[in-house]
Amino acid sequence: MDRFTWARLPEPARTAFEAEFGRVRSTTSRPAGLTVGIASTVVTDRNTVFVKAIPARSPAAPSYRRELAIADAMPEHGPAPRLLWVSDAGWITLVWEYLPGRHVALLLEADEVMAALVSMRQTLRHVPVELPAITDDGEKLAVLLAAARRVIADPPPGLAHVDLYRRAVIRAREDDFAGAALVHADPATSNMIATDDGVRLVDWALAARGPTWIDPALLIAPLIEAGYSPAAAEAWAARHHPDWAAAPRRALDALAVARLLFLTEKIDSGAEWLADGRRRALWAHQAWVDYRLGTADTVGAVGYSRA
Template sequence: MATTRIGLDRLPATARAAVEQHTDPLLTVVETAEGFNSEIAARVTSTTGTWHIKGLRTDHPRAWTQRREAAIAPFLTGLGPALHWRVETAGWDLLGFEALDGHHADYSPGSPDLPEVAALLRRLGETPCPGIELRRAEQRLERYAVHPDDLHFFAGRNLLHTDLNNTNVLVNDHAPQGHRARLVDWAWATRGAPWLDAGYWVIWLIASGHTPTSAEHQAAEIPAWHTAPAEGITAFAAANRNVWDEISTADPDPWTLRLATATAAWQEHRKVV
């Protein structure tokens, strides 16, 4: 369920003042439409710089997402936006991130962004998982696995993003090739098997027009994908079909139904692999 978005101008005056201690008086505020976790999401500028601000009330049911993003940010050099400051005051938790330039990744077949996303996932696969509190993949999928024994396929020690929605991937065409893509929104960072993010990408690729075969071909560009046992991939596809069936039933929206259709197609494909 999406969090209700409010404008930065509705912050308490003391919270706004605390932000401007880091930014100086704001000159422009552009509210961001994408994303589901934050009440505040805006790109702001002042005479001293540009930031992307994310915020939630400290008593919000999803306040943990702010804490998770603040904790993981120092470990994401070259993968995600740098966290420049954090303000906790007047009942609000506000994060000031580096404002990334670029466009949302295009996952459609033949897109020039696909090699950049694959390079990004390869870099992520080489990044050590920090010793901070993270959810575990086998816990997150526990209710959705077709067989309890399937859960061991998902367990591991790798750092995972797990939300490969194309709007969470920004591609800067002016950056060096192979380093153009960055991942935002790390609230669902997880510890698990090294191939799972490639698997999550497969789902979004199918939802973007790929056949399951084509999507798995793209995933094969990530070395970790080749560590996955075939039965583990099949179990992952089945579990995610259950995830998206539940989400799309509770919140029948065009995009949730699209993901439910994609995961169903992948599971059916895995039955004949």
């Protein structure tokens, strides 16, 4: 959906911002997103910052408050940008340090991404913030599994291997995904910035408590989409992340199937830019599922054939 621009922020909030950071010289809004909230790089006569803001009564407001709580508890040298200023007067306004850099190129920078995730394994294991478990109602994994169950119950024409998918989802247990660590839960390339100091993760709105292997697992299909074979993507995770071996096989099977069927259900819904991204990702998720469940027709040494 289209985002609000900087001009939509109420004048009192803009005045308070300028009192703190200086007169605004220019603003650049990020492209459309999953919420209408402001997401803008703001250049003032003192510095450059990144601003997220949304009306306090918006249905998306709780995710902004979650980001605020996480930022307050984040270690000084954590993997996220620093939160510089907050206002909650009608609009929730979060002002973050600006990260000079670019979104990661996963095919070329997978090891740098993993270094950030391994660092998180240590620094975020005991962050003092109350968060739901990733399997709680409404959280990332619960949403994926619920979508998978709906698709399995009423499969679209042409969906193969429904019985295998059903067994994969049924076999997984909630405690397979138990963990006390703070996990990002949405490690998309759009949420990872390559900087001179390494990869930093932004947009912690879906963060939750879970096992430390879940973020690397959520990167397997994006790695396949970037050019890895499914076997190479899992080997990368096993080689670089100390906790990958702790992931139960049935949990990885269920996660792979759930992500595939979530995309299957949502493939043509939402804005066109979002549907396009889901269509591009679908074949990579199918490749991962085929690899894990043994249903692949063509898995090559370099990549997965879309033919």
